[in-house]
Amino acid sequence: MSTVEKTNIWVGLDLGGTKMLATVYDAEFKPIGRKRRRTKGTEGADSVTSRMIRTIREALVEAKVEPDQVSGIGVGIPGPVDQEKGIVLEAVNLNWQNVPLAKLLHKEFDRPVVVLNDVDAGVYGEYRFGAAKSARTALGIFPGTGIGGGCVYEGQIIRGKRNSCMEIGHVSVTPDGQLCGCGLRGCLETEASRLAISAEVAKAAFRGEAPTILKLAGTTLGDIRSSMLAEAIAAGDKAVEQIVRRAARVLGTAVGSCVHLLCPDIIVLGGGLVEAMPELYVEAVASAARKAVMPSFVDTFKVVAAKLGDDAGVMGCAAWAEKTFTTQKTKADT
Amino acid sequence: MSTVEKTNIWVGLDLGGTKMLATVYDAEFKPIGRKRRRTKGTEGADSVTSRMIRTIREALVEAKVEPDQVSGIGVGIPGPVDQEKGIVLEAVNLNWQNVPLAKLLHKEFDRPVVVLNDVDAGVYGEYRFGAAKSARTALGIFPGTGIGGGCVYEGQIIRGKRNSCMEIGHVSVTPDGQLCGCGLRGCLETEASRLAISAEVAKAAFRGEAPTILKLAGTTLGDIRSSMLAEAIAAGDKAVEQIVRRAARVLGTAVGSCVHLLCPDIIVLGGGLVEAMPELYVEAVASAARKAVMPSFVDTFKVVAAKLGDDAGVMGCAAWAEKTFTTQKTKADT
Numbered sequence: 001m002s003t004v005e006k007t008n009i010w011v012g013l014d015l016g017g018t019k020m021l022a023t024v025y026d027a028e029f030k031p032i033g034r035k036r037r038r039t040k041g042t043e044g045a046d047s048v049t050s051r052m053i054r055t056i057r058e059a060l061v062e063a064k065v066e067p068d069q070v071s072g073i074g075v076g077i078p079g080p081v082d083q084e085k086g087i088v089l090e091a092v093n094l095n096w097q098n099v100p101l102a103k104l105l106h107k108e109f110d111r112p113v114v115v116l117n118d119v120d121a122g123v124y125g126e127y128r129f130g131a132a133k134s135a136r137t138a139l140g141i142f143p144g145t146g147i148g149g150g151c152v153y154e155g156q157i158i159r160g161k162r163n164s165c166m167e168i169g170h171v172s173v174t175p176d177g178q179l180c181g182c183g184l185r186g187c188l189e190t191e192a193s194r195l196a197i198s199a200e201v202a203k204a205a206f207r208g209e210a211p212t213i214l215k216l217a218g219t220t221l222g223d224i225r226s227s228m229l230a231e232a233i234a235a236g237d238k239a240v241e242q243i244v245r246r247a248a249r250v251l252g253t254a255v256g257s258c259v260h261l262l263c264p265d266i267i268v269l270g271g272g273l274v275e276a277m278p279e280l281y282v283e284a285v286a287s288a289a290r291k292a293v294m295p296s297f298v299d300t301f302k303v304v305a306a307k308l309g310d311d312a313g314v315m316g317c318a319a320w321a322e323k324t325f326t327t328q329k330t331k332a333d334t
Numbered sequence: 335m336s337t338v339e340k341t342n343i344w345v346g347l348d349l350g351g352t353k354m355l356a357t358v359y360d361a362e363f364k365p366i367g368r369k370r371r372r373t374k375g376t377e378g379a380d381s382v383t384s385r386m387i388r389t390i391r392e393a394l395v396e397a398k399v400e401p402d403q404v405s406g407i408g409v410g411i412p413g414p415v416d417q418e419k420g421i422v423l424e425a426v427n428l429n430w431q432n433v434p435l436a437k438l439l440h441k442e443f444d445r446p447v448v449v450l451n452d453v454d455a456g457v458y459g460e461y462r463f464g465a466a467k468s469a470r471t472a473l474g475i476f477p478g479t480g481i482g483g484g485c486v487y488e489g490q491i492i493r494g495k496r497n498s499c500m501e502i503g504h505v506s507v508t509p510d511g512q513l514c515g516c517g518l519r520g521c522l523e524t525e526a527s528r529l530a531i532s533a534e535v536a537k538a539a540f541r542g543e544a545p546t547i548l549k550l551a552g553t554t555l556g557d558i559r560s561s562m563l564a565e566a567i568a569a570g571d572k573a574v575e576q577i578v579r580r581a582a583r584v585l586g587t588a589v590g591s592c593v594h595l596l597c598p599d600i601i602v603l604g605g606g607l608v609e610a611m612p613e614l615y616v617e618a619v620a621s622a623a624r625k626a627v628m629p630s631f632v633d634t635f636k637v638v639a640a641k642l643g644d645d646a647g648v649m650g651c652a653a654w655a656e657k658t659f660t661t662q663k664t665k666a667d668t
Contacts, residue, residue, distance in 0.1 A: 153487070153492065160634070161635065167594040167595070167597075167628065170627075172587060182629070184628065256506065257505045257506055257591065258595065261483075261501070261502060261505065261595060263501075294518065
């Protein structure tokens with residue numbers, strides 16, 4: 001690898017519930033070092049933080065970059081953060097509360113650190129480098145166990161009073177509908193997430209209407225993977241296709257409401273479910289969204305599949321650090 | 335009136351379906367000249383534009399200000415606009431389409447002109463001078479014949495691909511609900527606007543359950559005013575109170591979805607219906623919104639009544655001109 005310039009090296013770290021990924025980028029956002037590690041969230045915040053530090057160090061070694069050559073570090077977290085203070089407010093899967101992560105990492109590397117929500121990071125990554133490049137308003141939706149969302153508006157990640165990401169998963173879609181993990185009823189995510197699909201598919205499998213699923217996963221919710229849903233549909237399990245299409249339709253209707261509120265140029269759909277069946281899913285969402293908006297909005301937006309896969313988050317983290325520390329100084333650095 | 339400085343005089347004009355209001359403001363946004371005129375929309379765009387010009391001229395005369403002392407003019411329009419081009423895309427009540435209003439007014443006054451949506455102007459007015467002062471995210475909702483909405487985020491009016499205001503009135507609240515003017519079903523505005531309330535109240539009056547309304551307005555929708563609804567409730571017409579409370583509840587539920595998406599600091603409710611019964615209505619909306627959000631969002635927002643009444647729009651227009659022409663040059667001026 002060639003000699004690295006001292007400036008404009010950016011590091012991203014995407015912390016997930018099961019694994020973390022650190023990547024070192026050059027000024028053109030080409031990856032020059034990369035390291036994965038298991039999160040081991042059950043070992044507690046101190047242990048996870050140590051593992052994060054080690055992962056970043058090893059990615060820097062691979063990139064042949066010293067910490068003091070780094071312009072900034074961006075870290076994506078599965079939960080709400082206070083960006084200004086650099087604090088992780090909560091990360092349910094990791095059992096974290098109020099962890100001053102920017103300060104901890106800054107102490108270690110003596111470089112500016114910005115902490116952001118992982119879904120926001122993913123949407124920002126797609127906005128900078130992927131499917132939503134240079135949109136004025138880019139809305140990202142990631143259906144998984146829950147349904148995460150984020151919005152980049154004129155180059156800024158929209159954040160609210162709570163500094164959280166967009167909680168599109170808890171937009172109400174079915175008055176008095178199914179019980180949601182948040183305690184409300186009829187939220188988008190309890191009606192249309194991959195988990196919602198799995199529950200309905202398991203029911204169909206139990207009744208003998210989804211033979212491929214029954215063979216591959218039985219009726220255990222946690223065993224039903226997105227790839228199996230795609231396989232079952234390809235094998236002709238009509239019930240599975242109907243269930244997936246219905247969930248996409250419900251999500252599309254919620255997208256319609258977002259279009260009425262924010263009038264985005266582009267809606268990016270990402271995550272394992274979308275990756276397993278991009279055409280069927282994206283078209284079903286787009287079609288339902290078009291039916292759910294006023295005529296004058298029908299042609300104002302596109303619905304597309306994310307392009308960057310797992311890299312969206314880590315690229316978004318590094319790029320958000322670049323944006324943050326190129327335009328302002330943060331508390332952690334002053 | 336004292337001698338007026340040559341700079342920092344701002345003019346607002348709020349164009350409504352029935353009347354227009356122009357106000358000249360000094361640098362501290364004190365009104366120094368003001369003129370009202372009927373719109374007479376049926377006479378066509380040329381006639382209305384001439385009346386707008388005359389109204390601004392007369393307000394300037396009252397303010398003892400020459401046109402060349404004006405720093406900028408902001409005009410609020412009841413419909414979607416293209417702000418960058420200064421074009422009114424559509425104003426249904428005026429039968430306008432693609433009117434290059436900024437150009438026309440600039441030709442007349444030789445001063446920079448910005449055109450914006452009237453609801454956006456109202457929300458911006460409340461953000462700058464009224465109930466939403468210095469909020470990070472201020473959401474404004476104005477239930478009337480329809481339900482208008484707007485959002486000011488970090489000092490900017492949020493605009494979408496279509497350059498329109500936020501179409502909160504067409505967020506879906508009742509799947510397969512009542513028919514809306516936009517062609518969809520179950521939109522917020524067909525379920526909960528003042529018009530929706532009037533229709534339900536007229537039905538109750540017809541059945542003999544709203545005696546005060548029957549006496550004051552009969553069962554003719556257009557004759558039922560917000561003040562009569564308030565009077566009927568005060569007189570003990572229980573059916574009217576239940577209908578208004580239900581509409582407020584439906585709107586509060588939609589506010590809940592907006593909170594999940596945008597996490598605003600403050601939601602400002604304005605317009606005649608709110609002014610006629612601020613306490614009952616605002617509390618009913620707030621209570622429903624709190625019930626419709628996840629526990630961690632319950633304390634993140636306030637719901638309040640607008641403070642500026644009819645002045646919100648015209649102040650917002652002038653202040654938006656100030657913001658626009660203090661920070662950038664527009665096409666109309668270069």
